Amino acid sequence: SQQGEEDPQALSIQEGENATMNCSYKTSINNLQWYRQNSGRGLVHLILIRSNEREKHSGRLRVTLDTSKKSSSLLITASRAADTASYFCAPRGAGNMLTFGGGTRLMVKP
Amino acid sequence: GAGVSQSPSNKVTEKGKDVELRCDPISGHTALYWYRQSLGQGLEFLIYFQGNSAPDKSGLPSDRFSAERTGGSVSTLTIQRTQQEDSAVYLCASSSERWGTQYFGPGTRLTVL
Numbered sequence: 316s317q318q319g320e321e322d323p324q325a326l327s328i329q330e331g332e333n334a335t336m337n338c339s340y341k342t343s344i345n346n347l348q349w350y351r352q353n354s355g356r357g358l359v360h361l362i363l364i365r366s367n368e369r370e371k372h373s374g375r376l377r378v379t380l381d382t383s384k385k386s387s388s389l390l391i392t393a394s395r396a397a398d399t400a401s402y403f404c405a406p407r408g409a410g411n412m413l414t415f416g417g418g419t420r421l422m423v424k425p
Numbered sequence: 426g427a428g429v430s431q432s433p434s435n436k437v438t439e440k441g442k443d444v445e446l447r448c449d450p451i452s453g454h455t456a457l458y459w460y461r462q463s464l465g466q467g468l469e470f471l472i473y474f475q476g477n478s479a480p481d482k483s484g485l486p487s488d489r490f491s492a493e494r495t496g497g498s499v500s501t502l503t504i505q506r507t508q509q510e511d512s513a514v515y516l517c518a519s520s521s522e523r524w525g526t527q528y529f530g531p532g533t534r535l536t537v538l
Contacts, residue, residue: 357529360529408524415467
């Protein structure tokens with residue numbers, strides 16, 4: 316299986332601050348995806364970074380990928396209360412089986 | 426439809442009964458995944474369909490769980506003789522390519538009493 320492990324498990328910040336979440340994985344990947352989940356229901360895709368990319372931006376999101384360290388980070392700048400959610404990374408590669416980690420629970424206080 | 430839909434949104438059943446959960450993927454998506462998520466936990470892969478290939482059932486937790494995908498579109502996840510530990514949110518996702526972005530449905534919250 317290809318499982319991402321997110322760190323920290325929980326993060327609490329004030330509105331306007333930046334939030335950084337990390338993801339580690341164990342095997343080679345084709346790409347790595349980040350998802351957000353609100354209220355324990357469906358996940359929303361945020362961003363996909365390919366294995367030959369090192370950094371990618373989308374709005375207030377910045378994702379980095381270090382394949383040598385098998386790690387990725389998600390930075391949310393100028394956080395808002397609406398960013399409160401759980402964030403999951405999904406490393407994609409060989410094999411179909413995919414297990415998301417426990418995620419990072421982000422709380423943004425207004 | 427524009428996105429992945431799932432039905433029912435909530436299902437309460439008694440222990441020992443069978444349940445069927447439905448997933449309508451995005452039109453044209455060849456890949457379809459089922460996951461389940463227990464309260465406060467990560468997602469657990471259950472089964473994967475890709476086109477006309479044999480499904481990857483390696484994540485199904487027991488032989489009480491089965492799934493089929495008819496005509497390469499709609500999928501049904503069946504849980505026979507439900508147990509209390511089957512209580513979870515069951516999520517379906519579809520994708521246009523094997524390792525591509527997965528688009529998730531809103532999930533079905535199953536409660537087994």
